[in-house]
Amino acid sequence: MKAVLYDRFGGPEVLYVGQLPRPEPAPGEVLVRVRAFSVNGGELLARSGRTRLITGSKFPQRTGIDFAGEIAALGTGTSEYAVGDRVWGTAGRSPKGTAAEYVAVPADRIGRVPGGLDLVEAAALPGVGTTAVTALRDKAALRPGERLLVRGAAGGVGSVAVQLGRARGAEVTGLARAANLDFVRELGALEAVDHRTVRPADLGRFDVVLDTVGTELPTYRALLRPGGRMVTITVDPARVATALGYLAASAVLHGRGRVRVFSGNPKRALLDDVARHVTDGALRPVVDTVFPLEETSAAHRALEAGGVRGKFVVRVGPPTAEDDKHCA
Known part of the structure; x- marks a missing residue:
């Protein structure tokens, strides 16, 4: 599968799209086909090496904290979900980066995407x-x-x-x-x-x-x-x-x-709280710009430049019928 990696600390230019084996979900995990993820400040710090005491210096390293997508496979003990369910979530403090075509995550780290949101919009919120x-x-x-x-x-x-x-x-x-x-x-x-x-x-x-x-x-x-x-x-x-x-x-x-x-490490209940705010009309995602996976470095560069309104989101794969409104 494609994944965004870096082999040394530095600026956005160190990011590249490489190949990794597609993960298999362990017991209690689900495999998510990632459709989009957002770029967060913590990823910029990690990529630059400022948090190397936490992330370590073993390469290649991955990037990406949150995601939205569809369940592609289920590990044992995850019967509350089905293949094809639209979900969002975070990797928490796991070293598994979400800037990839697939990510395996614990089932208690995901929630269902609220109705009315496409997956690009949804990726701006977890x-x-x-x-x-x-x-x-x-x-x-x-x-x-x-x-x-x-x-x-x-x-x-x-x-x-x-x-x-x-x-x-x-x-x-x-x-x-x-x-x-x-x-x-x-x-x-x-x-x-x-x-x-x-x-x-x-x-x-x-x-x-x-x-x-x-x-x-x-x-x-x-x-x-x-x-x-x-x-x-x-x-x-x-x-x-x-x-x-x-x-x-x-x-x-x-x-x-x-x-x-505090350091965020959200579980399903908190993701469901966010979903309720969306459903109630109190909260809407704000997407500034959408980048393709191959331009993740440009998304990092844009966030470092400042002035973002809401979130920079990276789409994984070609646009789907539901999110082609973001293609302009």
Whole structure:
């Protein structure tokens, strides 16, 4: 099968499409014919070698975190699914990259794709959707009427968080580039602010801050009202030690007001929660650009350049009848 690989750490140019044996599903696993996957920030860090202490330095390495596709084969103990079912999910913390024609994953790491979504659209949501739900509902316990600040509001997690924040009854302020402010308002933000021209101190106070950028953590924590909560999903890769030190100190010194950070590893129940938000009309996937598998390196390069609206998605194989609307 085709898979996106790299034989050394570096820029997007190290990615290439190679051949690997088609996997067989182990007991408790399903084999998914991948139709599309999205590009995520964590993959850029891994490819560049910044997380080599976690990923190791054995090559070739694979890329890809989430996917949408159809079940191609079942391992034993997976009778709740059938061949042909439309599913989405993530590889979790497994080294199995989803940027491939097939991926074998545990059955508890997938969910059914909501009706009304094609598989290219669906691929934009598993990773960022479960992250945003976890951040706002489980870590921040966002309540109706509270003020929510979303940093990186036009990006993958940010664009979902703006929608879910509004659905939870919050007053959402989104920080983004000037070119994306109207887009952020269309997602449901009450206010959209150019982060390059407005100082954080001029934004006011918030009950919840969701940070998708990973820089200036003390500055944005200072915007919290009494009892406020801040959640970050990343740290500045150029200052990892400093950021981790601050997070550790925050947990000790600030107690309940600490900055919360987590690493996503979603299971079926969380994917089903995202699906319900889609079905209820509270959430829609936002696909910026669709790339073919052979141009995965271009998708990485585009994400590194910034300015994405929602997600960059990579299609695996030729367009199907249901998703040819993305071919323009």
